[in-house]
Amino acid sequence: MTHRCVHAIPLLFIISALVFLLIHAAPGGPLAIYLSNPNVRPQDIERLRHALGLDRPLWEQYWSWLAAFVRGDWGYSFSDGRPVASRIAERVPATLELVGVSLACAAALTVPAGVYAAVRRGGWFDRVTASASLAGMSLPGFWFGLVLQIVFAIHLGWLPSSGRATPGADDFADHLQHLVMPAAVLAVVLASGWSRYLRGSVIDVLGQPFVVAAAARGASRQRLVLRHALRNALGSLVAIVAVDAALLVSGAVVTESVFAWPGLGSLFTEALARRDYTVLMALLMLSASAVVLFNIAADVAHAAIDPRVAR
């Protein structure tokens, strides 16, 4: 475990360098918005460049950016001048809500579907879920969102097409209605990958000698599947789930944008449209660090579910 954590540190360095270099590869660098503004004179640009430290060597800029980032000083948004940290913080609840609900729904779909498909391997349920998950994995999420909007918001008028709440009518039912479609899109996309994986690993475990031995000792079918196969299969599913759970921190860029859900994903597309590099860098760093940390968490969880892994 400490081994994994030690590995995470160079990994975070690589990621931060990648993010930093990418933003600095932009023509005009962080000053691009000023360069295209005819009212900003060249000498002003020079002064800004000096004031912001952009005339210093690249590694020095990188180092001071990283040091500040680690301390929690994420700079100020280019578009409205507010601290990046507070712009991000105000979007966190919406993303936690959407992604949290979607992860829970996806898990609720995955476990019964994956296990039952594995147990009745080759049966009609297996074939149906196999086709459904293939379609889900091939589906462009944003298009699925558009189709749901056409059907349920425009045609049937059952659900609001976008946003998180109707202004003025901020009650629980209204909130829930806004949540249904974006959560459905995310949950379907997540569950189709997960259930396929879970099915495969349950089948794997069911074929292993210790399960056959347990069956020979007279363990019930139910005990074999739930106690032996599911427990072992869940351990490895956790690794996949953890990577997707990093969406909690990065925000679901596509889904949030299609449904104008005011979370971190929408913040990303808004910042992108305004070339708001400070916000983009912070969001990218956050999501990459989240993937690394959630991977470590997945190892811990895997070891807790399956003690053989801990060694």
Added chain:
Amino acid sequence: MIRLPAVVLGCLIAAAVAAPLVAPYAPDRIDLSSRRQGPSLSHWFGTDELGRDVLARVLHGARVSLAVGLLSAAIAAAIGVAIGGIAGYAGGAVDAVLMRATDGVLAVPRLPLLMIAAVVLQPSVPLLIVLIGLAGWMETARVVRAEFRTLGGRGFVEGARAAGAGHLRVLARHLLPNAAQAVAVSLTLAVARGILLESALSFFGVGVRPPQASWGNMLYESQATLASEPWLAVAPGIFILMTTISVNLAGEPLASQPD
């Protein structure tokens, strides 16, 4: 046996290649007298706000989308085989460094990274292909590395070395052919992913730029009039879905085939 996904894929590619011949109209032919029309016999998939034929645009869009999917996957596979191959063959510190780097790139969310790169670089279609390829090599690298590690310990590789085969010969004659199936599987996944990434980038207005049609930017343009002209959103999406499903299905027997 000829399989359905291969047939669908073949038809799509043929239609894309022959788009100028089979499309009923030119993709950018503006006809203001028949704007915003629903599907009909003369316009199977309807027309958009400039009276352009959606079927013609979908067929021409197929050229861009399929080219991006196939070529970006080829780039991704080439880089992945190179990096994974070097890591798996060399082992030791080289392996450790390359795989850490792979983990690092893999940790950065792919679509946001590409969106930033696309905004920064304003790519043409060829550059877009390169960018998507550069963002997709990590899975192949991991697979190839794992294959090379297991193969390297097998008797026949050791035997070849003992018989005096050099590094290049071991790599080209013994390791690569045996990893080919794994590479093929990751290649099909990369094609589907490339098509989805292109459509997502274009959907956000940072991929293929109008007036050139791509499935993604047709969906981007459909968003404004979703309520009055829903057919604009249907056709491109179905084509994306049809393509990615066929590509994924085409890869499935490869994945389950015993080698």
